[in-house]
Amino acid sequence: MAEAKSSPASEPTRRDMLFLATGAMGAAGVVALAVPFVRTLAPNAQTIAAGAPIEVDLTPIPEGQGIKLFWRGKLIFVRSRTKAEIEEAQKVNLASLPDPQADSARVKPGKENWLVIYGSCTHLGCIPGGSAAGEVRGDYNGWFCPCHGSHYDTSGRIRKGPAPANLPVPPYAFLSDTKIRIG
Amino acid sequence: MSGPSSYVPKLGIAKWLDARLPLPRLMYDSFVAYPVPRNLNYFWTFGGILMLMLVSQILTGVILAMHYTPHATLAFTSVEGIMRDVEYGWLMRYMHANGASMFFIAVYIHIFRGLYYGSYKAPREVLWILGVIIFLLMMATAFMGYVLPWGQMSFWGATVITNLFSAFPIVGETIVTFLWGGYSVDNPTLTRFFSLHFLLPFMIFGVVILHVWALHVTGQNNPTGVEVKAVAKDTIPFTPYATIKDAFALVLFFAFFAYFLFFIPNYLGHADNYIPANPAVTPAHIVPEWYFLPFYAILRAVPDKLGGVLLMFAAIAVLVVLPWLDTSKVRSMSYRPLARQCFWAFAVTCVMLGWLGSRPAEGIYVTLSQLFTALYFAYFLIALPLLGLFETPKKLPGSIAESVLGKMKGGSGAVVGAAAPAEPNTKG
Amino acid sequence: MTLFRTSLAAFAAIMIGAFSAASLSPAHAAGGGTKPPAHDWSFDGPFGTFDRAQLQRGYKVYREVCSACHGMSLMRFRNLSQKGGPEFTEAQVRALAADFKISDGPNEQGEMFERPGRPSDGFPKPFPNEQAARAANGGAYPLDLSVIAKARNYERGFPLFLLDIITQYQEGGPDYVKALLTGYEDPPKGVELLPGQNWNKYMAGNIIGMPNMLNDGQVEYPKGPDGKSPVPETAKQYAADVVAFLMWSAEPHMEQRKSIGRQVFIFLLLFAGLLYFTKKRIWSRLPEHAPGAAH
Numbered sequence: 001m002a003e004a005k006s007s008p009a010s011e012p013t014r015r016d017m018l019f020l021a022t023g024a025m026g027a028a029g030v031v032a033l034a035v036p037f038v039r040t041l042a043p044n045a046q047t048i049a050a051g052a053p054i055e056v057d058l059t060p061i062p063e064g065q066g067i068k069l070f071w072r073g074k075l076i077f078v079r080s081r082t083k084a085e086i087e088e089a090q091k092v093n094l095a096s097l098p099d100p101q102a103d104s105a106r107v108k109p110g111k112e113n114w115l116v117i118y119g120s121c122t123h124l125g126c127i128p129g130g131s132a133a134g135e136v137r138g139d140y141n142g143w144f145c146p147c148h149g150s151h152y153d154t155s156g157r158i159r160k161g162p163a164p165a166n167l168p169v170p171p172y173a174f175l176s177d178t179k180i181r182i183g
Numbered sequence: 184m185s186g187p188s189s190y191v192p193k194l195g196i197a198k199w200l201d202a203r204l205p206l207p208r209l210m211y212d213s214f215v216a217y218p219v220p221r222n223l224n225y226f227w228t229f230g231g232i233l234m235l236m237l238v239s240q241i242l243t244g245v246i247l248a249m250h251y252t253p254h255a256t257l258a259f260t261s262v263e264g265i266m267r268d269v270e271y272g273w274l275m276r277y278m279h280a281n282g283a284s285m286f287f288i289a290v291y292i293h294i295f296r297g298l299y300y301g302s303y304k305a306p307r308e309v310l311w312i313l314g315v316i317i318f319l320l321m322m323a324t325a326f327m328g329y330v331l332p333w334g335q336m337s338f339w340g341a342t343v344i345t346n347l348f349s350a351f352p353i354v355g356e357t358i359v360t361f362l363w364g365g366y367s368v369d370n371p372t373l374t375r376f377f378s379l380h381f382l383l384p385f386m387i388f389g390v391v392i393l394h395v396w397a398l399h400v401t402g403q404n405n406p407t408g409v410e411v412k413a414v415a416k417d418t419i420p421f422t423p424y425a426t427i428k429d430a431f432a433l434v435l436f437f438a439f440f441a442y443f444l445f446f447i448p449n450y451l452g453h454a455d456n457y458i459p460a461n462p463a464v465t466p467a468h469i470v471p472e473w474y475f476l477p478f479y480a481i482l483r484a485v486p487d488k489l490g491g492v493l494l495m496f497a498a499i500a501v502l503v504v505l506p507w508l509d510t511s512k513v514r515s516m517s518y519r520p521l522a523r524q525c526f527w528a529f530a531v532t533c534v535m536l537g538w539l540g541s542r543p544a545e546g547i548y549v550t551l552s553q554l555f556t557a558l559y560f561a562y563f564l565i566a567l568p569l570l571g572l573f574e575t576p577k578k579l580p581g582s583i584a585e586s587v588l589g590k591m592k593g594g595s596g597a598v599v600g601a602a603a604p605a606e607p608n609t610k611g
Numbered sequence: 612m613t614l615f616r617t618s619l620a621a622f623a624a625i626m627i628g629a630f631s632a633a634s635l636s637p638a639h640a641a642g643g644g645t646k647p648p649a650h651d652w653s654f655d656g657p658f659g660t661f662d663r664a665q666l667q668r669g670y671k672v673y674r675e676v677c678s679a680c681h682g683m684s685l686m687r688f689r690n691l692s693q694k695g696g697p698e699f700t701e702a703q704v705r706a707l708a709a710d711f712k713i714s715d716g717p718n719e720q721g722e723m724f725e726r727p728g729r730p731s732d733g734f735p736k737p738f739p740n741e742q743a744a745r746a747a748n749g750g751a752y753p754l755d756l757s758v759i760a761k762a763r764n765y766e767r768g769f770p771l772f773l774l775d776i777i778t779q780y781q782e783g784g785p786d787y788v789k790a791l792l793t794g795y796e797d798p799p800k801g802v803e804l805l806p807g808q809n810w811n812k813y814m815a816g817n818i819i820g821m822p823n824m825l826n827d828g829q830v831e832y833p834k835g836p837d838g839k840s841p842v843p844e845t846a847k848q849y850a851a852d853v854v855a856f857l858m859w860s861a862e863p864h865m866e867q868r869k870s871i872g873r874q875v876f877i878f879l880l881l882f883a884g885l886l887y888f889t890k891k892r893i894w895s896r897l898p899e900h901a902p903g904a905a906h
Contacts, residue, residue, distance in 0.1 A: 016892075018885070018888060018889055018892055019889060019892075021885055022882075022885045022886055022889045025878075025881070025882050025885055026430075026882065029878065029879075029882060032878075036270075036271035036274050036275070037242065037246060037271075037275075039270045039271050040246050040249075040250070040269055040270055040271050040272060040275055041249075042270050044250070044264070044268040044269045044270065044272070045267070045268035045269075045270075045689070045693075046264065046268045046687075047268075049687065049689050049730070049731035050731060052729070052730075052731055060719065221897070260684075260685070263685050263757070263758065266863075266864070267685065267690075267863055267864075273864045273867075273868060274868070274871070277868075419897060423893050424893060424894060424897070427886065427889055427890045427893050427894075428890055428894075430886055430890075431883060431886040431887055431889075431890045434879055434882050434883040434886055435879075435883050437879055438876060438879035438880055438883060441872065441875050441876050441879055442876065444872070445868055445869060445871065445872020445873075445875060445876065446657050446779050446781075446869065446872055447775070447776065447779050447781055448868070449761060449781065450775065450776065450781070454761060454762055454763055454764035454783070454784060455762070457758045457759075457761040457762035457861070458762045467815070
């Protein structure tokens with residue numbers, strides 16, 4: 001102890017390359033070791049494989065009704081819209097919307113009667129009602145979130161309430177007139 | 184030994200904290216300014232290595248627990264899922280499984296170092312006994328961890344070891360039933376072992392803190408066994424001297440660990456544990472993990488069920504009373520020629536017991552097990568008590584400084600000490 | 612002193628005697644099976660990798676011969692295209708999976724239905740349950756082969772088991788399984804086999820339920836440019852190929868493990884070297900080390 005304190009020359013100097021190199025290598029080793037530990041938290045191979053695209057048959061959905069299904073653990077609404085609902089969605093003045101987006105950007109051309117959207121409220125993740133017959137559809141005839149009172153219209157756009165954004169559209173494509181593939 | 188604190192906070196916030204919770208002061212006094220004998224050899228680095236191994240086991244264990252399912256029908260598959268589907272899951276699992284072995288290699292070196300240099304003697308009896316408690320907790324943790332993959336060795340190891348307790352009269356059957364949570368080793372056993380396997384390492388951690396505390400009260404023993412007389416001459420500050428030495432030894436030890444982990448990860452395991460547990464078929468040879476083999480050999484040396492169990496527990500219990508069994512005034516066996524030979528004979532005995540534990544319990548192996556079991560106990564109960572009375576130890580050095588500086592060619596320590604600071608140390 | 616020297620010598624004598632006794636009777640300890648010969652595997656040693664073509668052939672042997680009775684419950688078709696394995700292309704894997712009918716459901720009518728396999732499906736089970744498997748195999752239960760290459764080993768004996776640390780011999784399982792697949796013989800005179808029993812040189816106890824399944828020319832291998840298979844279509848080759856495949860399925864990340872291991876090991880040795888010199892430098896400040904430290 002006495003020796004170490006007696007002389008400033010014996011303190012490690014910053015310029016000492018050996019100490020620098022050792023310290024740097026140690027730090028690099030710790031960082032490299034941390035990588036696999038963090039990577040174990042990623043979705044595992046089975047989860048990724050189970051997240052492959054799914055096919056959905058649309059034939060059992062009556063007009064004006066919707067179904068709910070899960071893809072990658074997320075809820076998805078598929079609704080068969082009536083003529084009146086489509087018109088209602090198309091004629092809205094975009095400037096009046098909290099999150100302006102045309103209805104045509106939310107459906108596939110020629111398949112305007114099918115709306116496919118993620119089913120969790122963009123506010124805090126509750127599930128808005130309105131898919132099944134008899135559920136409250138809110139002031140705009142679309143979906144109504146019971147948690148904090150967000151109203152969505154027939155295109156799944158936010159119209160009233162605390163939610164900041166429209167219900168997003170998942171990636172999907174029509175395989176035939178009555179079959180879609182999500183993912 | 185640890186005198187008044189030399190910690191002087193510099194920053195304002197450090198002063199503020201020091202007046203309220205002097206944690207930095209505790210750390211500084213324990214791991215920076217703490218005086219260590221200047222003559223420690225590399226056997227003294229295993230304490231630090233063990234600390235890091237415990238951290239490594241806890242970290243990998245927590246990750247594994249995120250992906251593991253403690254259920255009799257899913258445990259095996261979930262472990263294989265970790266090996267196959269979780270990113271770097273194979274690394275976590277092999278690190279944890281081989282880490283257990285490395286932990287025991289390090290702890291055995293640590294224990295034998297203590298035995299050789301008499302680190303268990305006054306005033307370090309409590310320090311030593313805390314170590315024995317850590318060792319017991321480690322054994323329990325390792326055993327329960329080995330059950331979790333729910334392979335054949337897991338299942339039958341659990342069956343055999345839990346059945347040990349049935350040897351006790353009257354209460355035995357009840358103890359075993361309560362260990363199992365049923366009428367045989369089954370799902371309830373697995374789930375409680377998982378729970379305890381998660382808990383015990385943190386209890387180990389707690390006892391380790393006491394162990395280090397006790398160490399810092401008495402100070403470290405050293406290869407001469409002569410106590411520190413003058414702190415200035417006999418010791419050096421923990422940081423940087425012991426820190427850098429520990430770091431070097433630690434990295435070498437991790438290289439050894441990495442060799443097993445990456446190139447022969449199943450060498451220390453047993454093939455039968457890759458067969459899912461089957462309560463209807465016992466494997467031809469059931470053996471515990473290597474680190475339990477000496478105790479397993481002692482267990483089987485006695486043909487009587489209760490006798491074997493008691494003897495096995497006695498093999499560990501004898502360590503608790505060791506500080507009072509060794510009658511010698513001299514700590515280090517470097518100065519005890521006869522005791523040193525007994526020590527090495529004892530080390531060989533332990534290796535032989537380990538080997539015998541892996542053999543089937545039949546024929547010559549039983550006889551040899553009995554012989555070496557007798558030798559194991561003879562070391563503690565006959566050799567150490569008697570040797571202290573009859574042995575003439577070699578002359579001890581006057582102090583630690585004398586033992587170190589005496590080796591130098593020419594000149595006294597004082598002259599050299601004056602010359603050292605003159606040497607500039609700025610060039611790279 | 613001499614007393615202790617003598618006792619040490621006695622220890623040594625006992626040790627040597629006991630170890631050689633053990634190494635002379637390993638076959639006995641293993642329960643009657645002959646020690647399998649060591650095969651030169653592409654995946655042994657610190658630089659070992661799997662031979663893609665061999666794994667692909669091995670899958671074909673498993674598919675055409677073994678899979679009739681043996682499942683591989685831990686395997687998914689998608690594994691066949693992952694890195695470090697047979698590395699079939701994803702299109703090939705889709706085709707291999709579609710080869711199988713997978714039971715799925717229930718559908719809207721509440722009924723189970725069959726569909727072609729997908730890459731995310733597991734290898735189908737040959738039997739719905741253990742009872743069905745036993746009934747179809749004269750009471751014997753064909754094991755799951757997912758990790759069989761790691762679940763088998765044989766007694767190495769002293770001093771081989773210590774040398775194995777240095778030689779990194781980890782192929783006890785593959786050696787044993789390969790030997791077993793080609794180890795069928797006529798039983799020695801005087802041994803009467805019951806129906807459903809077969810004699811195998813390498814099986815512990817020599818009696819095995821599984822008959823010899825591999826015969827020369829039985830599995831057709833992909834042809835090379837010259838119109839011939841690059842490897843012989845023999846039982847021996849089939850055994851080596853299918854065992855390589857089983858080893859991969861038991862340890863699918865072996866290549867990643869070894870390659871990371873080489874880097875880690877070299878890193879740690881270099882780091883240890885640096886620490887050694889740093890330690891020396893720091894300790895040279897201590898008076899008793901200073902005179903010797905010339906720098």
